[in-house]
Amino acid sequence: MSPKAGLHLHTSNRLEQLADAMALLLQHPLADPFAAEAVVIPTLGLERWLNQQLALREGICANISFLFPQKFVAWLMDTALPGRAAARFYARENLSWRIVKLLPALAGRREFAELRRYLEQPRPELRRFQLAGKIAASFDQYLAFRPRMILEWESGKGNDWQAILWRELVRSAPGLHPPALAKEFAIALQRGAAPLPERISVFCISTLPPFYTQFFQDLAQVREVHLFLMRPTPEWWSDTRSEREELRARRKAPATAQLDLQFARGNPLLASFGKLGREFLEIVSDLNPTQEQDDFVAPPTDSLLGQIQRDIFELHDPTGSASRPVAVDDRSLQFHSCHSPMREMEVLHDQLLALFAERPDLKPHEIVVMAPDISVYAPFIEAVFATAPEALQIPFSIADRGVRAENGVIDTFLRILESAESRYTASSVVGILESGALQRRFELADSDLEIIRTWIEQTGIRWGIDAEQRASLGLPAFAENSWRAGLDRLLLGYAAPARGERLFQGILAYDQIEGSLAETLGRFIEFSAALFATASALAHPRSLREWQETLRQVTARFFNADDECEPELHQLRRVLDSLGETAAFSGFDDPVPLDVLLAHLAQALASTERGSGFLVGKVTFCALKPMRTVPFRVVCLVGMNDTAYPRHTRAPGFDLIAQHPRPGDRSTRDDDRYLFLEAMLSAREVLYVSYVGQSIRDNSPIPPSVLVSELLDYTQGSFALPEATGLVRQHRLQPFSLDYFQPNSRLFSFSQENCLASASAAGKREEPPVFLGAPLEEPEAEWRDLDAPQLIRFFGNPAKFLAEQRLHLRLPRLRGLLEDSEPFEIDGLAKYGLQQDLLTRVLRGEALAPLLPVLRAGGELPPGHAGEAQFRQMVAVTEEFSGLVQDHLGTSADEVHEAQLALGDFTLRARLDMSYGGRLFHYRLTTRKPKDVLIAWIYHLTANSERETESV
Numbered sequence: 001m002s003p004k005a006g007l008h009l010h011t012s013n014r015l016e017q018l019a020d021a022m023a024l025l026l027q028h029p030l031a032d033p034f035a036a037e038a039v040v041i042p043t044l045g046l047e048r049w050l051n052q053q054l055a056l057r058e059g060i061c062a063n064i065s066f067l068f069p070q071k072f073v074a075w076l077m078d079t080a081l082p083g084r085a086a087a088r089f090y091a092r093e094n095l096s097w098r099i100v101k102l103l104p105a106l107a108g109r110r111e112f113a114e115l116r117r118y119l120e121q122p123r124p125e126l127r128r129f130q131l132a133g134k135i136a137a138s139f140d141q142y143l144a145f146r147p148r149m150i151l152e153w154e155s156g157k158g159n160d161w162q163a164i165l166w167r168e169l170v171r172s173a174p175g176l177h178p179p180a181l182a183k184e185f186a187i188a189l190q191r192g193a194a195p196l197p198e199r200i201s202v203f204c205i206s207t208l209p210p211f212y213t214q215f216f217q218d219l220a221q222v223r224e225v226h227l228f229l230m231r232p233t234p235e236w237w238s239d240t241r242s243e244r245e246e247l248r249a250r251r252k253a254p255a256t257a258q259l260d261l262q263f264a265r266g267n268p269l270l271a272s273f274g275k276l277g278r279e280f281l282e283i284v285s286d287l288n289p290t291q292e293q294d295d296f297v298a299p300p301t302d303s304l305l306g307q308i309q310r311d312i313f314e315l316h317d318p319t320g321s322a323s324r325p326v327a328v329d330d331r332s333l334q335f336h337s338c339h340s341p342m343r344e345m346e347v348l349h350d351q352l353l354a355l356f357a358e359r360p361d362l363k364p365h366e367i368v369v370m371a372p373d374i375s376v377y378a379p380f381i382e383a384v385f386a387t388a389p390e391a392l393q394i395p396f397s398i399a400d401r402g403v404r405a406e407n408g409v410i411d412t413f414l415r416i417l418e419s420a421e422s423r424y425t426a427s428s429v430v431g432i433l434e435s436g437a438l439q440r441r442f443e444l445a446d447s448d449l450e451i452i453r454t455w456i457e458q459t460g461i462r463w464g465i466d467a468e469q470r471a472s473l474g475l476p477a478f479a480e481n482s483w484r485a486g487l488d489r490l491l492l493g494y495a496a497p498a499r500g501e502r503l504f505q506g507i508l509a510y511d512q513i514e515g516s517l518a519e520t521l522g523r524f525i526e527f528s529a530a531l532f533a534t535a536s537a538l539a540h541p542r543s544l545r546e547w548q549e550t551l552r553q554v555t556a557r558f559f560n561a562d563d564e565c566e567p568e569l570h571q572l573r574r575v576l577d578s579l580g581e582t583a584a585f586s587g588f589d590d591p592v593p594l595d596v597l598l599a600h601l602a603q604a605l606a607s608t609e610r611g612s613g614f615l616v617g618k619v620t621f622c623a624l625k626p627m628r629t630v631p632f633r634v635v636c637l638v639g640m641n642d643t644a645y646p647r648h649t650r651a652p653g654f655d656l657i658a659q660h661p662r663p664g665d666r667s668t669r670d671d672d673r674y675l676f677l678e679a680m681l682s683a684r685e686v687l688y689v690s691y692v693g694q695s696i697r698d699n700s701p702i703p704p705s706v707l708v709s710e711l712l713d714y715t716q717g718s719f720a721l722p723e724a725t726g727l728v729r730q731h732r733l734q735p736f737s738l739d740y741f742q743p744n745s746r747l748f749s750f751s752q753e754n755c756l757a758s759a760s761a762a763g764k765r766e767e768p769p770v771f772l773g774a775p776l777e778e779p780e781a782e783w784r785d786l787d788a789p790q791l792i793r794f795f796g797n798p799a800k801f802l803a804e805q806r807l808h809l810r811l812p813r814l815r816g817l818l819e820d821s822e823p824f825e826i827d828g829l830a831k832y833g834l835q836q837d838l839l840t841r842v843l844r845g846e847a848l849a850p851l852l853p854v855l856r857a858g859g860e861l862p863p864g865h866a867g868e869a870q871f872r873q874m875v876a877v878t879e880e881f882s883g884l885v886q887d888h889l890g891t892s893a894d895e896v897h898e899a900q901l902a903l904g905d906f907t908l909r910a911r912l913d914m915s916y917g918g919r920l921f922h923y924r925l926t927t928r929k930p931k932d933v934l935i936a937w938i939y940h941l942t943a944n945s946e947r948e949t950e951s952v
Contacts, residue, residue, distance in 0.1 A: 004199075006290030007220035010228045013313060013681070015631050017295040018204060018228045019053040025226060026058065030198045036065040038197040040072045042205045045399075045614045045622070049630040050203060052615065069205065069212055076219075077181050079195050080188045088585045089173035092140045093578070093604065097544075097586035099132035102168050111161040129596045133603065134652050139166065141657055144209040145665055147179035149656070154180075162654065172587065182215060189222050201226040206674065207280040210664060217287050229284065232274065232681055234296040235315045237266055238281050266315040269308070269714055273677035273707065276670045279663045303332035304719060305687050311718075312681065323720040331358075332686055335712065335728040337693030337704075341377055344638050344690045345384040346735050351688065352394055352619070353750045355634060359685075364395050364619045366633040370679065372645045372672075374400050374623040377638060381621055392750055399614040400623035403605045409437050409559060409568035410605060416531065416558060417551075417598055420538040423473065424483060425463040425820035426456050433527060437568075441560050442527045448520045453818065455524075459510050460859020461486035462822050465532050478863040480856060481822045487528060489857075494518055508857035530557050541591035544583035551576050575604045624675055635683035637676075640691040640705045646672035676707045696733065738762050776806060788910035792938055796931055823862050826870060830860060835874060835925045842882040848875050881925050889921060901945040910942040 010021045026037065041047045047066045054061040067075060074088070088094060107116045119127055142150050153163040154170050175181070200223055202216060219225055299309035304326050311318060318324075334351070338344045348369065356362055371377045378401050385396050404411040412435040419428060430453060432438065439445065444452075464470045466484035471477035479485050485507075493510035502509075513521055534554055542550065555572065559565055583589065592600075614622055615630075624637070624645070639645070649668040651658035657665055680687055689711075691704040703709065712727060721727055729746060732739055736757035740749040749755065794801040803809040826834065834855070838848055852861075852871055861867030901908040914921050920943055922936045 004224040005220065005222050006224065007217060007287060008224070008226045009284075009287070009289040009292045010226060010295070011231050011234075011292070012295045012297070013230065013232055013234070013299075014295075014297050015049075015204060015230060015682070016053070017297060018230065019050060020057070021293065021295065022050070022201065022203065022226075022228060023054055023057040025199075025201065026054065032198065034063075035198060036063050038072070038200045039064055039066050040069055040200070040202040040205070041066050042068070043625065045625075046204060046630060048615045069202075069208065073178070073212065073215060076196065077178075077185055080185055081181060088176075088581075090139075090143065090169075090177040091585070092136050093600075093607075094582055094585040095139060095169070096129070096132045096136035097582060097588040098169055098172070099135050099165065100129055101586070101588045101590065102165065103128055103132060106161075106165060106168065109161075109164070111159070111164055115161065123595070125593050126595050126599060129599055133599075135162075135165070135654075138162075138652060138655050138657070139169075141655075141666075143178050144211050145657055145662075147182075147211050150177065150179055162656070178211065182211070182218075186218055189218060192222070196223050199224045199226070201228065203228045204230055206230065206678070207276055207664070207666070208283070210283055213283050213287065220290075227284075227287075227289070230678075231281070231296075232270060232277065232677065233267075233313050233315055234294060235266075237270060237274070237315060238278055238285065267312050267317055268319070269677070269680075269711065270312045270315065272710055273673045276667075276674035277677075283664055303327075303685075304330045304715070305332035305683060305685075307719070308333070308715065309681055312677075318714075318718040321718070323718065326719050326721055328722045333715065333727075334686065334688045335704075335708070336688070336690040336731060337728050338690060338731045339694045339696045339699075339733045340692060341639065342380045342383065343731060343733070343735070344692070345377070345380045347731050348636060348638060348688070348690065349384050349388065349392075349394065350749050350751070352634075352636075353392060354748070355686065356394075362633060365615065365617045367619045367636065368630075368632045368634070369619065369621045369636040369638060370624045371621070371637075371639040372624050372647060373639070374398065374621060375402055375405065377621070378405065385619075389752070395618040396621060397614075397616050397618045398621045400625070403571070407568045407571060408435060409565055410572050411435075412437060413555065413558070413572060414598070414601065414605075416534060416554065417538065417594070417601075419531070420535040420594060423463045423820075424465055424469070424532075424535075426461050426818040427820050429483070429528075429531065430456065430818060432531070437559055437565050438527070440562065440564070441558060442523045444520070444523055444527075448523070451517065451520055452524050453815070455490060455510070455512075455521075456486065456818060458512070459486035459489045462819055462859075465535065469535075476864065480861075480863045480867075481859045483528065483532070485857070485859065487525060490521055491525070494521060503853060503857055506853070506857060508854055534558075538594050541593045543589045544579050544592060545589075547592060547597055548576055548579040548583075551579075575601065578604060624672070624679070629675065629678040629682045631682045631684055633684045634686040634688065635679055636688040636690070637679060638690045640689055640708050642691075642703045642705055645676075645705045646707065673707060680711070693728070694730065694733075699733070736761065779806070784906050786906065786908050788908065788938055788942060791908065792931075792935055795934055795938070823860075824866065825862060826860065826874075831874070832926055834860065835878060838874060838878040839882055839885075839925050842878055843885065848878070878925060885921075885923050899942050899946050901942055908942060910939055912939065912943055 010018060012018050012021075022039075030037065039050070041050065050066075051061050051064075054064075074091075089098070103112075103115070103119070106112050107119055115131065118131060121127060150166065152158065153166045156167075157163070170177070175184075196219070200216075200219065202225070216225055216227065296313075299313055300306045301310050307324065310316070336344070336347050336351070338347055352367065355367075378398050381396070381398060385394055388394070404414065412432060415428075415432050419432065422428060430449070433444070433449065433452070439449075460481050461483055462481040464482040466482050467477040467479040470482070488507045489510040490513060492504055492507050494513040496504065496509055534557065537550060537554075552573075555569070555576070559569060561569055614620055629635075646669045661667075689704075689708055691708060693702050693704055694700070695702060704712075715721075715727060726746075731747065735749060735751060736754040737747075738758050738761070739745055740747045741755050741758050838851070841848060841851075852868065855861050855871065856867065861871060896911065896913045899910045899912055901910075912920065920936075920939055922932065922939070924932060
């Protein structure tokens with residue numbers, strides 16, 4: 001037993017004070033200079049903040065082992081109970097697979113009838129895994145919050161399906177779950193047989209299940225345990241209740257006892273938002289600390305926010321009290337109502353710039369912006385903050401976007417696996433190849449990607465690896481417009497060009513591959529072969545260990561372990577390595593299909609939080625997460641919409657904790673309410689709240705989150721707000737609204753672009769200036785020598801001709817999206833070109849039937865009978881039209897003649913190659929358009945300048 005054994009309780013309303021206490025504690029070194037200090041923390045974000053704070057205070061922060069509570073307890077049990085694999089058999093991911101293994105044998109029992117009906121629906125393997133995951137999550141909560149119920153089930157009590165399933169789980173791993181191991185651990189502690197850290201610190205955990213608090217209490221009997229806790233007030237507030245909770249309690253109480261119920265209301269905000277902390281306070285009050293150290297600091301009252309924080313600190317209820325004055329220029333508490341998330345970010349950018357201007361000492365890393373779902377706001381953050389002018393740039397980082405958004409290698413890896421069960425559409429394959437990691441692996445550049453897109457379009461690739469893969473999807477086994485057909489065309493075109501007419505073993509060569517393009521083709525073929533080979537390799541179910549080896553091979557096939565990819569690959573390898581551990585501890589060795597494996601990987605990757613982007617010296621954008629809030633000078637809460645926060649989660653219908661709640665149980669709504677309170681108290685100077693409060697369609701009001709409404713009601717009822725300022729700023733739909741650029745307006749903007757746009761919109765409406773304000777210079781001499789096609793283009797579209805030929809202005813042609821479906825009819829422009837080609841061939845006396853396989857091989861026709869029918873229809877129309885043309889032509893063609901017409905200083909030339917029997921003929925197999933008359937008229941006039949000529 002350590003001479004300093006005991007529970008040392010440190011409490012404060014300021015995290016900085018707790019960091020000071022931790023730094024003071026670390027000034028007393030451990031007996032072993034090489035032993036790591038054990039610190040239990042709730043989140044990676046708090047770990048990073050504490051690291052930085054300790055380094056600021058002590059000059060360095062090193063040799064500290066930070067662990068989450070669950071991992072810390074498992075580590076201690078592993079140390080004290082060697083060979084027991086403490087709690088690993090009952091870790092959620094392993095427990096899930098153990099349940100998957102047991103469910104088929106148990107599903108036939110009467111008690112499991114409800115589960116059996118669910119599992120008998122389509123995709124039973126995936127349903128079984130998903131159901132097992134829900135059950136495992138519930139059991140994991142039971143272990144922490146209902147350990148006594150678990151032990152009762154184990155002893156034979158309970159005959160429902162959950163109790164039966166639990167006893168089956170225990171039979172394969174008896175005595176290895178945390179409640180049972182805790183008993184063994186307590187015995188080892190009493191014997192002194194458990195090697196433990198000399199000192200243990202638990203830092204700023206807002207709530208813990210009773211199982212863990214008791215564990216730390218037992219640990220304090222033999223070791224020095226320091227518990228650092230945040231409390232919003234030094235007063236006892238465990239018996240405070242909100243008005244809603246008081247009414248609920250009175251309804252549940254017997255009528256005779258309702259009048260005798262007495263509740264302390266205290267501060268309304270603390271009573272409403274603080275249920276989670278209040279219940280944890282009751283749990284902590286049952287502990288027996290050997291030493292208590294309080295270090296509370298009363299918030300200053302020099303601002304509106306400070307006065308609200310002081311009310312909470314002192315449990316002050318302002319109801320019925322006189323309204324307190326607020327300075328006109330007080331901007332410590334801000335509410336902003338916008339029309340959309342994009343407008344929220346534009347307004348936030350301007351408001352932050354204003355704060356920087358007002359507070360020259362304010363630094364970007366002293367600002368945090370939190371949203372209920374940061375992945376929704378991430379694109380808008382990038383669109384506003386990353387594109388601001390250099391003078392208005394605010395450095396920022398985004399955390400908590402999810403592993404796929406933060407790790408490009410993992411996202412690409414999962415897309416490769418997901419594609420194995422897909423149709424392999426052209427756009428999805430190109431999307432995979434857009435990954436920078438893949439381009440480096442296959443030595444491709446962005447310019448190569450544009451070439452590849454062109455090849456895909458021109459070879460008619462739409463979807464499907466080949467006919468066999470299409471058949472595996474239950475679709476007709478046709479090869480046209482598949483990847484195999486298109487790639488064969490590319491390869492044959494490099495080896496033996498066919499000028500678009502000759503087939504080789506049913507393949508029409510693509511003739512545009514030559515020179516250095518061959519290298520690009522080779523690398524693209526290598527990538528395609530690897531991708532399609534992976535699809536074949538992933539098609540068959542296999543055990544988790546076999547999947548582990550297969551996925552390692554996939555990783556090696558598609559990614560190079562270069563300096564840029566290695567950190568991201570390391571995170572992926574950790575998840576792949578866990579597959580073997582999961583197989584070992586779950587005992588699950590049945591074949592697993594790919595869709596189930598993907599579901600498991602998604603869960604495993606979601607739990608691998610890296611904490612990247614949090615507290616990196618910039619404005620931090622992150623998600624609102626429990627026990628994440630650390631102090632900042634400016635705290636911004638965005639997206640505080642009525643339907644977004646508090647978040648709504650529905651527990652499974654079989655969750656016994658949700659059916660029979662107890663004090664201290666976790667609830668998403670209670671977590672979010674307490675998190676809002678923590679965010680409000682952690683703001684040292686400014687609390688900024690924004691939400692979508694106006695409809696983007698009709699400007700009708702939309703209510704904010706109920707928590708925001710409560711804070712608004714409290715503020716408006718407790719303070720005399722200046723009428724000129726108001727509390728909520730209603731922003732305009734457009735950032736260039738004139739209201740943002742008026743003197744003495746509460747609305748403002750730093751955007752010079754929007755200012756110019758606003759001035760332009762408010763200015764006098766004038767006719768746009770003429771396109772050309774002065775005559776053009778005389779054209780060069782070569783413009784005086786024209787040919788008929790130039791004249792036709794001019795008269796066909798004079799403005800376009802002027803812009804392109806004289807002014808050299810050409811608008812870029814936007815590339816369209818790749819087609820992902822086979823053609824069901826021939827595209828209009830392609831059909832026109834094909835009909836003209838057919839007409840030319842008929843007039844030359846060529847047979848059209850041999851063209852059918854050529855057109856099929858080129859992917860121009862719809863597959864199957866539909867394509868053949870359309871071809872026959874086109875042939876019939878062409879032959880009918882060609883007969884009409886031949887009737888008019890009659891004789892053979894005249895000798896080609898070039899007419900030349902001198903018009904002053906200009907010379908017009910026209911090649912007359914459609915003359916038959918002295919007459920000019922013009923024909924096209926299409927509907928006659930004005931340009932056809934224009935072409936015929938210009939040639940007719942040119943020909944008649946030499947001699948009288950009839951035109952048809």
